[in-house]
Amino acid sequence: MDQVLSYIASNHPRYLEELKDFLRIPSVSTHPHHRDDVQRCARFLADELVRIGMQRVECVPTGGHPIVYAEWLGAPGKPTVLFYGHYDVQPAEPFELWETPPFDPAVRGENLFARGATDDKGQVWLHVKALEAHLARHGRLPVNIKLLIEGEEEVSSRHLDAYIDDHAEDLKADVVLISDTGMYDYEQPSICYGLRGLVYMEIRIEGPCKDLHSGGFGGSVSNPLNVLSGIIAQFIDDDGRITIPGFYDDVVPLTDAERRAFASLPFSEEDYRNRLGVGALAGEKGYSSLERIWARPTCDVNGLLGGFTGEGSKTVLPSKGMAKVSMRLVPDQNPDRIAEAFETYVRQLAPASVNIEVIRHGTGKPMLTPTEHPAVRAAATAIEKGFGKKPVFIREGGSIPVVATFKEKLGLSTVLMGYGLPDCDAHAPNEKFNLKNYYRGIYTAAWFYSEIGS
C-alpha cells in the first residue's frame, strides 16, 4: 500500500484537473437537448477506465442513456466487489443562483463548485483514481471488481432493472459498494448500514354517489371526508405506535449496542426542533429522534384531497375523498405483507356507509447490512486509515431503490460509504464537493480495495 499511497499523494493536482474535465460535461439526463452530452460523458468515463487498465470496458446502450460497465477479475480466490455509481447529474436550473457557472468547475476555499461535484461524479471519480493507483503501481488490483455506472440515476434509473435482469450472471459479486450518500457530519465519516423500506398506498373513499348540498342532506349520510379522517386518525395511537394489526411483528428491535452508538453521536434534539420550526418534536414514545428516523417504522399521510378546496366557502357534502399514505419500514418488515395488513385494516375501519378502494403505488424493502459483514469491516478500517478517524455507523431513514434492487435481483448486501456533507447542496444551486474529502476518499477507496482483498 505504501507505493499506492505515495502515488496518490503525488497526483493531487492532476486528480483535481481530471475531475474538473469530467464535471465540465453537462450530463443532465432529464433534458433531451443534453442527450449527446450524456453520451459524451459516458465515453469520457469509459476511455479513462480503459486508460487505467480496466478490462471489458463497455458503453452499453439502453433505451435511454448508456450504462458504463468495466471489470477487472484477475484476482482468483479473492472477493468480487460490484461498485455502483452514476455519471448523470440533476439539471442546474435556476442558473442565476449559481455564483459560478454549474459546468465551469471552480475552486473556492476547500470546495470545488459544480453540478455533480458530490452527486455523484466526484464520488465516482475518486474510486477510478484509487483503482488507477493500484493498477499503476502493481499492474493489478487486490480484489476482483465490477463497475456499473449508469446515466439515468436522476431519472429513476429507468433502464437499470432490465440491464441487471439481462446481466445477472455478469454482475455476480460478493458485495455492492456505493459512494453516493453523505458523511454523518463535517469531519465525521460514516458507514450507513441500514435503510428503511417503503409501502406507498392510496385510499379512495366514496360516500353518496354525487356531491350533495350540505344543508339538504347533511346529518343523514356519512360524509366521506369525516370518515376518511376518522380512519386515518386510527393509524397511530397516543404513544405514537402504529395500530395496524401485525405491523410490528417482524420489526428487528434496535440492539443495546446500536442505541448506545446512536446516543453517542453528536445530535441536538433542540437544534433539530429549531431547524424544523416546530414547537415540539413528536414520534413513537421511548425513542430518540435518530432512532425514530433510522430504525422505527412510520405511517405518514403524504396527501389529502376532497371536496371544495378553493378560496372561501362552498357548502358541499362531497361524494369523494382521497388520501395518500406511506409507511417507512424497517428490517425485517415485508412490504407486501404490510400493504395487505394496511388494506385489511382500512376496510375494517370503514363503515358500511362508504365504499373504499385501496391502491398500492409502490413498495421497497428495508435493508440492514450486518456490521460484522467483512465488507463493512473493510470499509471501517479503510475510512480510519483514509481519514485518520474512525467512522460512525449510521442508518438512514430513506430508501435507496437501487440497494433494494441489488438485494432482490442479485442477493447482494450493500456498503454505503458516502462523502457528501450536509451542506453540499446536491440537487441545488452551488453544489460543491469538499476537496479534502475528495482526496481522503481516494485514499480510503484504495485502502478499501486492499483491505477487502486481504
Add this chain to the structure above:
Amino acid sequence: MDQVLSYIASNHPRYLEELKDFLRIPSVSTHPHHRDDVQRCARFLADELVRIGMQRVECVPTGGHPIVYAEWLGAPGKPTVLFYGHYDVQPAEPFELWETPPFDPAVRGENLFARGATDDKGQVWLHVKALEAHLARHGRLPVNIKLLIEGEEEVSSRHLDAYIDDHAEDLKADVVLISDTGMYDYEQPSICYGLRGLVYMEIRIEGPCKDLHSGGFGGSVSNPLNVLSGIIAQFIDDDGRITIPGFYDDVVPLTDAERRAFASLPFSEEDYRNRLGVGALAGEKGYSSLERIWARPTCDVNGLLGGFTGEGSKTVLPSKGMAKVSMRLVPDQNPDRIAEAFETYVRQLAPASVNIEVIRHGTGKPMLTPTEHPAVRAAATAIEKGFGKKPVFIREGGSIPVVATFKEKLGLSTVLMGYGLPDCDAHAPNEKFNLKNYYRGIYTAAWFYSEIGS
C-alpha cells in the same frame, strides 16, 4: 271571497299567457349582456303592479339590477305582509339540453316549461294575480301589503342588505311571506317553518416549516395531515353526536308533536338510501333521516387539502394542511358562540407540535317560525282551501339567507309557502312549473291575504 274566486276561475287562460310573457324576458342576472333584459323585466313587473292597482310602485336602482317595490296600505288596523320574491333567473346553459327554448315558454302535459317557471317568476306572478283578483273585485285588499321583488337573488342578493338597511322604516311589517321553495311532494302542499343556520370554518395547520422528505424525517416530527385527521375525527363520536363542548346547550329539542308529524310523512329510508347510492345511511343515533336533516345540527367537512395530490406517489411529509368544516345549526344555537366553541376545541385538540389557524368564513342563524303564528295558521287554512288538502308542516335542512336577513334586520318571522316540486328542475335544463299548482297557488294566495286580514 266568492267574487274573488270566480274572478280567478274565469281568468286562467289570461294568467297563463301573462306568465309566458313574463318568462319570455331573459332576466339572467349573472350575464352582463342580459343587463337590459333584467331592467326590462323589472319594468314589465312594475307596470303590471301599477295596472292592478298597487300603490307607490318603484323600480329602485341599486349598484346592480333594480329592486321592484310596491305597496298597498289601505287597511288600517289590519296586519302588514311583506312579500319577498325575485324576478331574475339562473342562466339557461347548456341550451342544447332544453327540449324547447328556455325563453320560449311551452306547455307540455300539466307543465309549463321555461327558465324561471318555478324559480321564481311563476311563484311571484301567482301572488300578483291573487292581489289583482282582490283589487279587481273589491277595489281594495283585505290586508296591508308590501312587495319587495329583487333582481339579484341568483347572484347572492348583492345589493339587498344595503337596500333593507336604507329602507328599514318603509319595510316595517308583521310577517314576511316567501313563495320560493317547494312542496313536500307531488299533490302534498307544505309549509316550511324551520331552517337550519350555518357556521363555516376553515382550519389551517402547519407542522414543519417546509415540506420534508418522508424518509429523512418521517417519524420524528408531527405530520400535519395525520394531526388534522385526528382533530377532525374527534368532532363526532360513535353515536353521531358532535363533541364540541357546549355545542348542544341551546338546541331546542324536537317536540313529540313534531316527531309524530315528521314520522307521519311519506318518506322511505330505503328509497332515500338507494337514491344517495350508499350502503347504509348514517347520522345521530336516535333520530330519523328527516329529523337529522331538518332539526339536528351537523359538523361536515366540506373540503380537505394537503401535500401531494397528483397521480402516483411523492414521498413528502407536508408542511401544511387545510380543512373546511361547516356546521348546520338548529334553533336556538348561536352561530357566533358555536364558532368560538369550535375554535377553542380545535386549539385544545392540537398538539404543541403544530400551529393552528382557524378562519371564520360565514355564519347564518337558524330560524323557526312558531306554527301557532297567525300567519302560519292563515297559510295553513289558505292552502287547505286552495288545494283542497291540508298542508304538512315541514322544516328544511338548508339555510335561506334572506330569511335570516329579515329576522336580523327587521325582526320579522317568515312564512315559506312554496309550490315547486322535487322534479321541477330549477337551475337545470327544462325547468318547469306544474300548472295545476300555479292556479292552485293563485287561489291559495288569495285565501291567504283574506285569512290573515280577518
